[in-house]
Amino acid sequence: MAGTLVVDGRDMLPPEPMERTLEALDEVGDDGEVLLLLYREPFPLFKILERNGYGHRTTSRDDGTFEIRIRRVA
Template identity: 60%
Template sequence: MAEQAGDGAAGAPRVIDARDMVPPEPMERTLEALDFLERGEELQLWLNREPFPLYRILNTNGYAYRTEYIEDDGRFIVHIRHAGH
């Protein structure tokens, strides 16, 4: 399962499960999804590692993110929103 669209306005976040993708596909999918990210909406990126290059791009382009580590399955969840929302 690569990408699951959320229910939009209902508040369920759009999720990109990039754990089975080979670089640079995770970044490619994330940047594409950012094009359609509405203010107030959240995009989640699931990975087995921390995406440092992506952090830089988010920082310098007006996005806020928070990374959560799920110890059970070693998954990193990057929660991305427009900064200030």
């Protein structure tokens, strides 16, 4: 399934955002993208993504939300 799947983890307690993100990555496949929204940078997740062939791009919003866009590295 290509396209972007949004995981809004801002109202979730750890470790649910990480679990949902990993499930979402399985769901979108190699061509899709997952957009994770959090109030912090998820360092443990970054390392997992790197080791499993995913790249991520992080931007921050004025309200303190971090937008983390994750997709498979070509």
